[in-house]
Amino acid sequence: MLTALAQYDPQIYELIKQEGARQNGTIRLIPSENYVSKAVMSADGSCLTNKYSEGYPGKRYYEGQQVTDIIERLAQDRAKKLFKANHANIQPYSGSVANLAAYIALAEPGETIMGLALPHGGHITHGWKVSITGKIFKSIQYSVDSRTGRLDYNKIEELAKKHRPRIIISGATAYPREIDFEIFGNIAHEVGAYHISDIAHIAGLVVAGIHKSPVPYSDIVSTTTHKTLRGPRGGMLLCKAEHAKQVDKAVFPGLQGGPHMHTLTAIAVALAEADTPEFISYAKQIVKNSRAIAEKLLEYGFNLVSGGTDNHLILIDLRNKNVSAKKLAKALDRARIVANYNTIPDDPAPPFDPSGLRIGTPAITTRGIKQEQAQLVAELINKVTENVDNESVIEQVGKEVLLLCSQFPVPDHFIIPNRKSEADNKSNY
Numbered sequence: 001m002l003t004a005l006a007q008y009d010p011q012i013y014e015l016i017k018q019e020g021a022r023q024n025g026t027i028r029l030i031p032s033e034n035y036v037s038k039a040v041m042s043a044d045g046s047c048l049t050n051k052y053s054e055g056y057p058g059k060r061y062y063e064g065q066q067v068t069d070i071i072e073r074l075a076q077d078r079a080k081k082l083f084k085a086n087h088a089n090i091q092p093y094s095g096s097v098a099n100l101a102a103y104i105a106l107a108e109p110g111e112t113i114m115g116l117a118l119p120h121g122g123h124i125t126h127g128w129k130v131s132i133t134g135k136i137f138k139s140i141q142y143s144v145d146s147r148t149g150r151l152d153y154n155k156i157e158e159l160a161k162k163h164r165p166r167i168i169i170s171g172a173t174a175y176p177r178e179i180d181f182e183i184f185g186n187i188a189h190e191v192g193a194y195h196i197s198d199i200a201h202i203a204g205l206v207v208a209g210i211h212k213s214p215v216p217y218s219d220i221v222s223t224t225t226h227k228t229l230r231g232p233r234g235g236m237l238l239c240k241a242e243h244a245k246q247v248d249k250a251v252f253p254g255l256q257g258g259p260h261m262h263t264l265t266a267i268a269v270a271l272a273e274a275d276t277p278e279f280i281s282y283a284k285q286i287v288k289n290s291r292a293i294a295e296k297l298l299e300y301g302f303n304l305v306s307g308g309t310d311n312h313l314i315l316i317d318l319r320n321k322n323v324s325a326k327k328l329a330k331a332l333d334r335a336r337i338v339a340n341y342n343t344i345p346d347d348p349a350p351p352f353d354p355s356g357l358r359i360g361t362p363a364i365t366t367r368g369i370k371q372e373q374a375q376l377v378a379e380l381i382n383k384v385t386e387n388v389d390n391e392s393v394i395e396q397v398g399k400e401v402l403l404l405c406s407q408f409p410v411p412d413h414f415i416i417p418n419r420k421s422e423a424d425n426k427s428n429y
């Protein structure tokens, strides 16, 4: 495929090669990023991109669905099995669209939704004011306790009782601790609200049983497919049978036209990969690596929001380090360590130059990195923090990172041997 590209559009081909080299030659600590397998990449770049499939299997608005119907049913079945859910919709274009679809399925515009505030670790689509979700719904935002950095379920319950929202959203984009979805479910039940959980970041940990699944306690579970779950970029909704019709209608025709069949096909592949013992080991290692980095950072005198981590990510509070998070993120980038600056709960600094640095371990874990090298990564982060203006130290760290990268190349990972074909999936072509 890339040969055709090299011949036809050498300029883009060259840029893709450069991005590949960047991904191979850097330690990528952005917690929402990963490396997909060659199998996922092949499905994503396949002829399924040529097909229009508005509707759902068996009820399409275009002909020629002999193969796509089988693929989409397979993807649904794999998702239902993996997450032990009654119903799955694999069509959302992204996590953001999946969230909006979930809200539209259960609430009318103007009704109240309640989610975690963006500066406290929530996602923009959890009702933050610049997002459409904060405009078409009345939005109430809860926060984490600024002293502990953790969710305060009593406060959340109080707020829910006061505002009686139609929907309570659990889940986060920058929260380093396990979320108690059962308590969220109980609070929602108590105030007559629906509970939507968003596991965009932690879906892979949920599959592996490391983070308790929200499925039994949620009306709808929303997720991306490309973060810890390690599939192509996309979104997915899981729900109880009673909400299946509304969910499907909210996605199509409520928000979207034709599904991206190439993505959906690649999601099916990623779901098969996630249903393996290798995936469980990978997910366990994500947390081991995260804890190893956290421990080391604490030794170096870094403050961590909530004091540590239960999952794949760490939020560093840099206020005691006398360095701007933005400046540090840029210095780290020059040293081939890629992270993002982030707000911390009750951040005194402005959002475009906040006090936190967010790092995560999914991508380095996919490369095969274990605790020992994870600790080295923490050591290098410390070195750059203490030398943000010293370009020769930064360059030296960059060389060490490159060496580490060469020892843990981006893997041509998990070509699953002899995966047998599931029954009855032959079309007549």
Ligand SMILES: *Cc1c(COP(=O)(O)O)cnc(C)c1O
Binding pocket: 032, 093, 094, 095, 096, 097, 099, 122, 123, 125, 171, 172, 173, 198, 199, 200, 201, 224, 234, 235
């Ligand atoms: C990443 C993320 C999303 C949005 O996903 P996109 O695919 O980027 O639209 C939604 N919710 C949470 C909690 C996220 O972390």
